[in-house]
Amino acid sequence: MIAALREALVWFNVSVLAYFLLLNTSYLVLIVLAALEARRDFRELQRGGDRDLFADPLAPSISVIVPAFNEEAVIIESVRGLLNLRYPNFEIIVVDDGSTDATFRLLEDEFHLVEVPRVVPDATPTLGALRSVHVPQGREPITVIRKVSVGRKADAVNAGINAARSSLVCVTDADSILDRNSLLHVVRPFIADPEAVVATGGCIRVANGSVVKHGDLVDPRMPGGWIARIQVVEYLRAFLMGRAGWSRLGAVLIVSGAFGLFRRDVLIEVGGYDPTCSGEDAELITRIHHHFRRARRTYRIVFVPEPVCWTEVPSKWRSLRGQRQRWSRGMAETLWSHRAVIGNPRYGRMGLLVLPYFVVFELLSPIFEVGGVAAVALGFWVGVLDVRFALLFLLVAVGYSFVLTVAALTIEVFSYRRYRRWRDLGIAVAAALLENVGFRQVHAWWRLQGLFQVIRGRFSEWIPPERAGFSGTGTASQPREEPTADEDRASLISVERD
Amino acid sequence: MGATWVRLLAFAGVVVITLSATLLLLAAARIVMSNFRDRRRAALEQELRPLLVRMIIDSELDVGLLHQPGARGETLEQMAVDELRKLKGEARAKLARLLRSRRTMVRARRSARRWRSTKRAGAALIFAAVADEESLPELQRLLLEDRDREVRIVATRALGELRDEGAVTSLVSAAQQGRVPWGIAKAALFAIGQPAIEGLKTALRSPDQRTRMFSADLLGLLNALPAVPDLLGALDDGALEVRVAAARALGRIGAPRAVPGLVACLPVSEPPELRAVAAEALGRIGAGETVDALAGLLGDTDFSIAHNAAQALAQISAEGRERLEELVARLGSGADHGREALAGARLRERHGGSSFPRAASIGSWRVLAVRSDKRTP
Numbered sequence: 063m064i065a066a067l068r069e070a071l072v073w074f075n076v077s078v079l080a081y082f083l084l085l086n087t088s089y090l091v092l093i094v095l096a097a098l099e100a101r102r103d104f105r106e107l108q109r110g111g112d113r114d115l116f117a118d119p120l121a122p123s124i125s126v127i128v129p130a131f132n133e134e135a136v137i138i139e140s141v142r143g144l145l146n147l148r149y150p151n152f153e154i155i156v157v158d159d160g161s162t163d164a165t166f167r168l169l170e171d172e173f174h175l176v177e178v179p180r181v182v183p184d185a186t187p188t189l190g191a192l193r194s195v196h197v198p199q200g201r202e203p204i205t206v207i208r209k210v211s212v213g214r215k216a217d218a219v220n221a222g223i224n225a226a227r228s229s230l231v232c233v234t235d236a237d238s239i240l241d242r243n244s245l246l247h248v249v250r251p252f253i254a255d256p257e258a259v260v261a262t263g264g265c266i267r268v269a270n271g272s273v274v275k276h277g278d279l280v281d282p283r284m285p286g287g288w289i290a291r292i293q294v295v296e297y298l299r300a301f302l303m304g305r306a307g308w309s310r311l312g313a314v315l316i317v318s319g320a321f322g323l324f325r326r327d328v329l330i331e332v333g334g335y336d337p338t339c340s341g342e343d344a345e346l347i348t349r350i351h352h353h354f355r356r357a358r359r360t361y362r363i364v365f366v367p368e369p370v371c372w373t374e375v376p377s378k379w380r381s382l383r384g385q386r387q388r389w390s391r392g393m394a395e396t397l398w399s400h401r402a403v404i405g406n407p408r409y410g411r412m413g414l415l416v417l418p419y420f421v422v423f424e425l426l427s428p429i430f431e432v433g434g435v436a437a438v439a440l441g442f443w444v445g446v447l448d449v450r451f452a453l454l455f456l457l458v459a460v461g462y463s464f465v466l467t468v469a470a471l472t473i474e475v476f477s478y479r480r481y482r483r484w485r486d487l488g489i490a491v492a493a494a495l496l497e498n499v500g501f502r503q504v505h506a507w508w509r510l511q512g513l514f515q516v517i518r519g520r521f522s523e524w525i526p527p528e529r530a531g532f533s534g535t536g537t538a539s540q541p542r543e544e545p546t547a548d549e550d551r552a553s554l555i556s557v558e559r560d
Numbered sequence: 561m562g563a564t565w566v567r568l569l570a571f572a573g574v575v576v577i578t579l580s581a582t583l584l585l586l587a588a589a590r591i592v593m594s595n596f597r598d599r600r601r602a603a604l605e606q607e608l609r610p611l612l613v614r615m616i617i618d619s620e621l622d623v624g625l626l627h628q629p630g631a632r633g634e635t636l637e638q639m640a641v642d643e644l645r646k647l648k649g650e651a652r653a654k655l656a657r658l659l660r661s662r663r664t665m666v667r668a669r670r671s672a673r674r675w676r677s678t679k680r681a682g683a684a685l686i687f688a689a690v691a692d693e694e695s696l697p698e699l700q701r702l703l704l705e706d707r708d709r710e711v712r713i714v715a716t717r718a719l720g721e722l723r724d725e726g727a728v729t730s731l732v733s734a735a736q737q738g739r740v741p742w743g744i745a746k747a748a749l750f751a752i753g754q755p756a757i758e759g760l761k762t763a764l765r766s767p768d769q770r771t772r773m774f775s776a777d778l779l780g781l782l783n784a785l786p787a788v789p790d791l792l793g794a795l796d797d798g799a800l801e802v803r804v805a806a807a808r809a810l811g812r813i814g815a816p817r818a819v820p821g822l823v824a825c826l827p828v829s830e831p832p833e834l835r836a837v838a839a840e841a842l843g844r845i846g847a848g849e850t851v852d853a854l855a856g857l858l859g860d861t862d863f864s865i866a867h868n869a870a871q872a873l874a875q876i877s878a879e880g881r882e883r884l885e886e887l888v889a890r891l892g893s894g895a896d897h898g899r900e901a902l903a904g905a906r907l908r909e910r911h912g913g914s915s916f917p918r919a920a921s922i923g924s925w926r927v928l929a930v931r932s933d934k935r936t937p
Contacts, residue, residue, distance in 0.1 A: 105678065105710060120747055120781065178907070179899045183863040197907070254713075254741040257770075454569040461576030468583040475587040479594070487591070491584065 068446045071437055078434045079455070085423050086462055092307030093469045099306040103367050104477040107247075122252060123151040124245060124323070126232045127222030129215050130156055133236040134163040138172050140236045143277020145202060149245040153203040155225055156236075159218035160190065160211025169206055173198040180205070186220040186334025195225065215319070216335035216342040223329050231326045237374050238320045239269055239279045244369035248323045251364040258362045260328045260350060263317030264369035265301040267480065268294045270377060279372045282480045284489045289382060291493040292501050293375045298490070299470040302367060306473075309365035313416040315351075317363065319343035321371035339399070341392015348400045348417075355409045368478055383508050390512025393425055398516075428513065431506035460498040467494035604635045612639050615658055616651050637664055644689040645721070656690045665690055672698055677708040684711065688718030695722055700730045704739065716740045720748030727752060728759030736771050746774050750781055757784045764790050769799045776802055780809025788813060792821045804837050811841025819847045826853050836864035843872025851880045858887055858898055870897035874905045881905065 126144055130137055137156070144154050158166045169175060175196035182192055190210040198204050209221050219233055230252060234240060244264055251259045271285035285291055308314050317324075319342065332346070332353050339345040347363060354361040376382040397404070397420060404421060406413040441447035471490055474480070481487060608628075628636050640659055644652060659665070664686060671683035684702055687695040699722065702715035716734065719727040728749065735745035749756050756778070763775040764787070776794050779787040791813075794806035807825055810818035818841075825838035839857055842850045854876070857869035873880040881902075888898040 102710070105681075106713075120750055176907070178903045179896065180903075181863075181867065181896045181900050185863075199907070199910075253743045253747065256743050448566075451566055451569065454566060454573060458569055458572045458576055461573060461580065465576055465579050465583065468580050468587070472583045472587045472590075475590050479591075484591075487587070 064444055067440075067444055071441050071444070071446050074433065074437050075441070078430055078437070081430050082455075082459065085427075088419065088423065089303075089462075089466055093303055093466065094307075095310040096303045096306035097469075097473055099310040099365075100302065100367055100473050100477045103306075106250075107368055120253065121150045121249065122230050123153070123228035124149065124230045124232050124249065125222070125226030125228040125326070126152055126154045126234060126245075127219055127226065128154060128156045128234055128236050129159055129218035129222065130161060130165050130236040131159045131211060131215075131218070132161045132163045132165060134161075134165050134168055136237050137165050138168055139274070139277045140239070141169070141173075141204065141277075143239055144234075145204075146242060146276065146278060147240060147245050148242050149249075151228075152232075152245065153205060153226075153228065155222045156204065156206045157218040157222045157225075158206060158208045159215070159221075160209065166206070166208060170196070173202055173204055173206075174200060175206055180225070182207070182221070182225045185224045185330045188220045188224065189214070189217050189337055190221070192221060212337065214337040214342075216337040216339070219319075219342075220334040220337070223326060223334055226326055229326055230323055231329060232321070232323045233319060234371065235320045235373065238266075239274060239277065239372040240321065241370045241372075242278060244321070244371065245323075247369035248321075248366050251362070251366065252323070252325075255362065258360050259325075259364055260354070260361045261317050261322060261324045261347065261363045263305070263314065263323070263363075263365050264321045264371055265305075265365075265367050266297055266318050266320050266371050266373055267301075268297055268375050269372035270374055272372065282372075282486075283483070284481070284486045285375075285377065287377050288493065288496060289379065289501075290375055290377045291489055292497040293382075295467050295470070295490050295493045295497065297375075298474060299467050301365075302473045303466065303470045305365040306367050308416070311411065311415075312362065313411055314363045314365050315347055315416055315420060316344045317347050317365075318371070320373050321369070336399075339392060339395050340388050341396050344392060345396040345399060348396050348403075351412045352400050352403055352409070355403075355412055370478075370480070379504075386505060386508040387512035387515060390428070390509040391516050393420065394513055394516040397421055397425055425513070428506040428509040431503070432510050435503060435506075460495075463498055463502070464494050467497075600631075601635060604632060605639060608632065608636050608639060612636065612643060615640065616643070616647070616655055633662075637662060641686055641689045656692070659690050660692060665692060665694065669694070669698060672702060677711050680706060680708070680711045681714040684715045684718045688721040691722055696724050696726055700727065703730055703734050709740075712740050713744055716744050716748045717751075720751030723752050723755065725752065725755035725759060728756045728763075732759065732763045732766075732771060732775075735774070736766070736768050742770060742774055746778060749778050754782060754784075757782060757787060760784070761787050761790050764794060769802060772797060772799065772802045773805045776805035776809050780805070780812035783813050784809075785813060785815060788815045788818055792818060795821050795825060800831055800833065803831075803834050807834060807837045807841050811837070811844040814845050816845060816847055819845060819850060823850055823853050826857065832862045832865060835860075836862065836868050839865060839868040839872050843868065843875050846876050848877045848879050851876065851883050854880070855883055855887060858884075858895060859891070866897045867900075870895075870901035871904075873898070874901035 126147075128140065128144070133140070141154060141156060156169060158169070176199055177194050177196050180195040180197075182195065188209070189212040193208040193210060196206040196208070205225060207221055207225050209218065211218075222233075223231055230249065232245065232248070248262050248264050251262050267282070268285060268290060269279060270290040271283045272279050273281035273283065284294060305314060305316070322343070328350065329346075332349050334346075335342045336345050336349070350361070350363065376385055397417065400417065403409045403413045404417045409417075438447060438452055441452075442449075468491070471487070471494075475487075481490070637659065640655055641664075644655055644659075647655060668683040668686040668690075671679040672687075674680060674683075680702060684699060687698050696719075699715045699719050703712055703719060706712050706715065712734065716731065719731060731740075731745045731748055734740050735742045749760065760775045760779050760782075761784075763771050764779070766772055766775070772794065776791060779791060788810065791806045791809050794802055795810075797803050797806065803825070807822060810822060822838045822841050822845075825834050827835075830838075835857070839854060842854060851873065854869045854873050857865050858873075860866040860869070870884065873884040884898050884902060888895040888902060891898070
């Protein structure tokens, strides 16, 4: 019995090692691709790609959709911030998704809203009925839609898509802050290649700890607690390395729910966001790939590294756990929904490279990671553990993870350089080391729990993220009936990596 | 596990630690260097700005002052090139003359043949800013011959800044050949402005569908009144995207003689995209004789057609507004679009509010989506 166990452990260790080698080789390729992409994007920015766009009648109109559920802490600051965006032609559509707090009242008072008989077509399916549409008496380009909540952000966004009157639709969150030039940057691919580009996504960064004035993040700083600090480096790695690298390959699989720009006609064509999926943003992009590749139509989904959306991340273990379990469920549900694409040559690189990669290196990685930790303990118990080998393996694994983060930080320093203080960079380096001590292991366990939840069909109660409000005077949100994916899902490539 | 594995892992460990240290050192060096460079540049700019202002306003300036050595000279030149983009008229001409006296253009021509793409792109920006007789051929050469896509894009934008009608043919040709994205060529052609109209009228007869579509769109954006007959002809084009672009362009130009052609696009037999854009265009032109035709579209099952017709009626004339009110009263729940259009018009009247959108922007994208069905990835 013990001999068989020993044999099994040895084979498991070999498979973990092989998995580790393959995974890290793929990360190396992504780092190189991401660095090339960042260099290209940065050069274009320096050459003034968007210089004249602000005053350009060619700039397509954009409807910015802000789903809001009990966002009284942030809604006015958020909408004011959006009104300050530098873009020649945009409207803001706030979808009040059945808030039980003062979200709508605050908007009504601030912008002197009046109810109007606006026709909202059923272009994408919505579950919650529309209650009313309101516009300001003044000149602010705002529309507020009130609808019955079904506890799903996707449903609120679909209502916003239906009400949008622009050819491009930008989806963002009420608790996120867009850089003032973000629309000018994120729209560039649509202007350069209007026939092929169907969606673009920007970079999400952590807002906790930064200085916000009048809805504009004016001074990016590192957050106070280590949970949020670790998420800063996770997000940097995920976006500057993961998504930029995939974008170079023309294989972006996630456009964040916190900041994405889409052609409205394409959203309608594919049926909008799926309100039944926990990871509606990844599911939508996978569906667009699926749809266009099946029809053999030309399309491009582009990640633009510079436009930045700042978002508040969980700073407590409990809410972080809920978020990460939800992301894991969302990925599993998405891959299951589109299993026909996986390994199918008809879908090109999506079928043969991207989705198989996500299955092996994202979906299954918590199994290898948690299994690896268990195998070490078991090996130690049955006496087959080569301690020297195990320690070296640990050193290399931790060291490699650190290299990836430092590579992302280096890309950041060489290109966009948002964090200007030495102290912030020092904290980022420390967080890159610290995340390997406990955080990653716990994270892998949560993701494994998320996978089990999908298999069992039982979800834990959604824990609302704690909200301080941008000015620090807000109150916490109330829980929704069902879980949503309202925070950005930092790419599965590095947030959820081995 | 064997000793070989242990040795391999130990080697990997050393590599990983060395790599981390190298990357951290690189990042730190970059920060130190860029901080130093930023500070130095800021100090130089502060010092040189008065001289730059003198270069612009002082008619008796000693040209010798411009010949600053080393980094001071480069910074001054860069500042002058940046400043040129903001200037017009005599001040611009004077600064450009001064830059030429510094042999800026000679150096730019040399840079335009360098191996490094950043140098060639930088040269393109200088050609556009200084804008002398050699700028156009140099930029056209970069646009049509350069191997680097980014340089071609910079050259395209630079040609737009030159505002020279001689650039139109090469811009259209480069976009047609796929050397630069159409979107960027379109922006450059738009920047050229009125001088581009004749070239675009020619491009409207191109055998290439996309060229015809973008040309029609641009003629509308440029309010090209002389192109109205050509655009009316394009309403009968074989490609839907060209017809839609022509209808939109005619609406933007607002020429009353386009009304019969646009009304002919409204019947049910025409594609819905064209009908919706034609309805919007008629609203923009504001021709009273189209009230009947537009009123007939209010009950259309296509959202964009009914919506745009209602908005058009509300903005055309008092007669259109009255007709709309009458239809809303008569149709009851069947005139939702009419009610919305009237509410929007009232809001605009009472409060000057502009937030209530008028036309549903189906945009060229819906048409492009139809088109891309025929293409393969």
